[in-house]
Amino acid sequence: MVLAPAALLAAAALAAPGPKAAGPMFPPVAEILGERTVVPLPGYASKAPMDFESLVSRLHSGDPAMRKQAVQALGAPQNIRAVPYLGAVVLQLNETLDIRVAAAMALGRIRNWRSAIFLRQSLRDSSREVRFASALALGQCKSRDEVRLLGGALLRDPDWWVRFAAAVALGDDRDPKAVAALARAADGDREWQVRMQAVRSLGQIGSRQAVHALARPLRDPDESVRAATAMTLGDVGGVDAVSLLAEALHAETRDFPRSVMQGALRKLLARP
Numbered sequence: 001m002v003l004a005p006a007a008l009l010a011a012a013a014l015a016a017p018g019p020k021a022a023g024p025m026f027p028p029v030a031e032i033l034g035e036r037t038v039v040p041l042p043g044y045a046s047k048a049p050m051d052f053e054s055l056v057s058r059l060h061s062g063d064p065a066m067r068k069q070a071v072q073a074l075g076a077p078q079n080i081r082a083v084p085y086l087g088a089v090v091l092q093l094n095e096t097l098d099i100r101v102a103a104a105m106a107l108g109r110i111r112n113w114r115s116a117i118f119l120r121q122s123l124r125d126s127s128r129e130v131r132f133a134s135a136l137a138l139g140q141c142k143s144r145d146e147v148r149l150l151g152g153a154l155l156r157d158p159d160w161w162v163r164f165a166a167a168v169a170l171g172d173d174r175d176p177k178a179v180a181a182l183a184r185a186a187d188g189d190r191e192w193q194v195r196m197q198a199v200r201s202l203g204q205i206g207s208r209q210a211v212h213a214l215a216r217p218l219r220d221p222d223e224s225v226r227a228a229t230a231m232t233l234g235d236v237g238g239v240d241a242v243s244l245l246a247e248a249l250h251a252e253t254r255d256f257p258r259s260v261m262q263g264a265l266r267k268l269l270a271r272p
Contacts, residue, residue, distance in 0.1 A: 026193055027161040032129050033105060034098045056085055068099045075106025080114060083107065087118030090130065100125075101133045108137025116143035123149060128159040135162055139169025146173060151181030154198070160191040167194060171201025179205060183213035186229075192222040199225065203232035211240045218248040226252070227260040234264025242268050 050058075050073065058070035071089055074082040089095055089103035104122055107115035119141065122134040135153050138146055147170065154166035167185060170178040179202065186198035199217050202210040217229040230248065233241040242265065249261040 027132065027164055032132055032161075033101060052079075052081065056082075059085060059089060064096055064099065067095075068102050071099060071102045071106050075103075075109040077109060077111050079110050080112050083110060083112065083114045083118070086110075087115070090118055090122045090134070097127060097129055100127070101129050104130060104133035104137050108133075108140040111140050111142065113141055113143040116141040116145060116149070120145065120149050123153055128161055131157060131159070131162040132165045135165035135169050137169075139172045147175050147177045147181075151178060154181050154185050154194075160189075160194050163189060163191070163194045164197050167197040167201050171197075171204040174205050176205060176207050176209065179207065179209050179213055182210075183216075186213065187216045192220075192225055195220060195222070195225045196228045199229045199232050203236050206236050208238075208240065211236055211238060211244070215244055218244060219251070223254045223257045226254075226257040230257060230261040230264045234267045237268055237271065 052074075055070045055073050058066050059074075061067050061070070067089075071086060074086055076082075086103045086107050090100050090107065092100065095103075100122075104119060107119055116138060119134045119138050122130050123138065125131050125134070131153070135150060138150055143149075150166045150170050150173075154163050154170065157163050157166070163185065167182065170182055182198045182202050182205075186195050186202060189195050189198065195217065199214060202213055211233065214229050214233055217225055218233075220226050220229070226248070230245060233245055245261055245265050245268070249258065249265065252258045252261060
């Protein structure tokens with residue numbers, strides 16, 4: 001099953017009409033992760049699933065489809081003993097790119113801090129696809145270093161797809177310690193897609209500090225980001241959100257973000 005962050009869909013819905021840069025407006029998640037294209041292993045969907053040792057042995061198969069399906073099957077929640085095997089796959093540079101990506105995602109699905117030992121290395125991989133998957137996976141690991149690693153990727157990775165994935169993961173994690181990195185990205189990232197996702201992730205955290213960090217994105221040069229910020233404040237709520245929206249609405253001149261700001265204010269003022 002492909003990870004399709006809800007925040008990605010919300011951001012796509014908020015993309016304002018008008019000229020944008022060439023290329024995909026958002027990272028092509030299904031294409032990068034590629035999990036919908038895999039044919040199940042023969043017999044694997046039967047009532048007697050393959051045992052752990054059999055799956056590990058298939059990691060050395062000469063058939064790439066078989067190796068990939070074994071990687072995916074090993075990525076079950078709390079399947080901790082699979083971590084070193086999957087870690088070896090994601091770091092194996094002579095393995096095919098799609099299998100290394102699948103291994104990173106499988107490490108995330110295990111949802112254990114031990115996966116972060118390998119993902120922190122794959123987050124520096126030369127392939128942006130592997131770094132993208134590793135950032136998403138780190139958001140599931142509950143590691144002590146998770147926020148620091150993702151914050152570093154969010155602020156420093158040269159590819160915006162990876163910075164976007166790091167912002168998604170930090171929002172999913174909802175750790176208040178991520179507010180500083182997300183605030184810097186929401187205010188200063190050179191790509192509007194990353195700024196928009198950082199705004200949505202700040203809303204997922206929802207602390208007062210996160211709400212205050214949304215003041216500057218309300219004045220973003222891209223109207224899609226301003227609209228996303230207004231919608232986020234409408235979702236989070238509170239007196240501070242009302243104050244920020246009212247001030248931004250007074251200064252806003254474009255129809256699209258104005259309508260979103262008005263709708264967010266109406267939503268907040270209608271709350272008991």
